[in-house]
Amino acid sequence: DIQLTQSPSSLSASVGDRVTITCRASQSIARYLNWYQQKPGKAPKLLIYAATTLQSGVPSRFSGSGFGTDFTLTISSLQPEDFATYYCQQIYTAPLTFGGGTKAAI
Amino acid sequence: EVQLVESGGDWVQPGKSLRLSCAASGFTFDHYAMHWVRQSPGKGPEWVSGISWNSGNIAYAGSVKGRFTISRDDGKNSLYLQMNSLRVEDTALYYCVKDMDDYVWGSYRSAFESWGQGTLVTVS
Numbered sequence: 555d556i557q558l559t560q561s562p563s564s565l566s567a568s569v570g571d572r573v574t575i576t577c578r579a580s581q582s583i584a585r586y587l588n589w590y591q592q593k594p595g596k597a598p599k600l601l602i603y604a605a606t607t608l609q610s611g612v613p614s615r616f617s618g619s620g621f622g623t624d625f626t627l628t629i630s631s632l633q634p635e636d637f638a639t640y641y642c643q644q645i646y647t648a649p650l651t652f653g654g655g656t657k658a659a660i
Numbered sequence: 661e662v663q664l665v666e667s668g669g670d671w672v673q674p675g676k677s678l679r680l681s682c683a684a685s686g687f688t689f690d691h692y693a694m695h696w697v698r699q700s701p702g703k704g705p706e707w708v709s710g711i712s713w714n715s716g717n718i719a720y721a722g723s724v725k726g727r728f729t730i731s732r733d734d735g736k737n738s739l740y741l742q743m744n745s746l747r748v749e750d751t752a753l754y755y756c757v758k759d760m761d762d763y764v765w766g767s768y769r770s771a772f773e774s775w776g777q778g779t780l781v782t783v784s
Contacts, residue, residue: 555722588771590705597755597775598705604768641704645770648719650695650707 556580556644558653565658573629575656577642582622586646589618589627592655593638601640602627632658662686662774664756669779676746680779682739682756690734693717693759695772696741698752698781708754709741710764717764723749746783753778 557580567573577587585605590598600609602618605625615630629636637660642653668680680696695710709720709730718730729742739756756776761769 585768586766586770590772592705597778598772599775600771600773603760603771607768609771609773639704643707643772645765645767648710648765649721650710650719650765652705652707655704 555649556583556646556651558642558644558651560640560642560653560656562656563654565656566660567632567658568660569632569634571632573632573636573658575627575640575658577620577625577627577653579623579625579644583644583646585621586644587618587620587625588643588645589616590641590643591636591638592641598641629658662758664758664774664776666754666756666776666779669754669781671782671784672746674747674783676783677742677744678746678781680741680743680754680756680781682776684737684739684756684758687758689732689737690714691762693762693764693770694732694739695757695759695764696730696739697755697757697772697775698750699755699778700752705755706752710759711739712764713762719764743781746781748783751781751783753780 587605589602592598639657663685665683696708727745757772758774760773761767
């Protein structure tokens with residue numbers, strides 16, 4: 555199975571900060587990497603697919619980069635509604651797997 | 661608007677069976693892959709199983725392989741998960757999920773686009 559390691563597992567930031575979350579795959583997965591945001595009591599929400607493509611309706615302050623084994627989710631200017639937990643996911647092959655999550659808090 | 665409504669969650673004893681259902685609406689159901697994803701309290705999401713648009717491509721997580729069976733009925737716009745030999749560690753909120761693409765993996769458009777509200781399975 556492909557393992558996804560996210561770092562950091564948690565971060566403390568302020569409104570307006572630039573935030574970067576990384577996701578490392580245990581083997582090359584090209585661009586088969588998605589990012590999700592989850593708030594307490596809610597289902598995850600798709601932010602970015604294919605490593606760099608912004609899902610429709612997602613604010614442009616979110617961006618993704620990377621290829622192969624190393625990927626990054628960046629929030630250019632953190633907003634109050636962005637405090638949540640973020641997960642990466644690989645869809646290169648089954649079993650599909652998620653990273654352990656990064657919790658963004660104040 | 662896409663709607664996914666899960667049902668069938670319950671409390672059961674270890675070793676017993678349960679069948680989850682998902683009623684889908686608001687999109688052309690037989691054009692898309694569908695998945696089940698579960699999440700235990702305080703933990704991250706765990707993909708359980710996926711099925712392609714034509715049921716020709718099916719996959720399972722190793723933790724449920726041989727015990728769970730995914731299926732779909734396109735005439736009823738419904739997705740199912742038959743869960744046998746349930747274990748305590750299967751306790752979780754189970755989500756029905758619509759993919760952006762028609763296959764389970766290996767496409768740059770494969771992504772979990774829409775999620776239901778979940779149905780709770782408790783095994784104890």
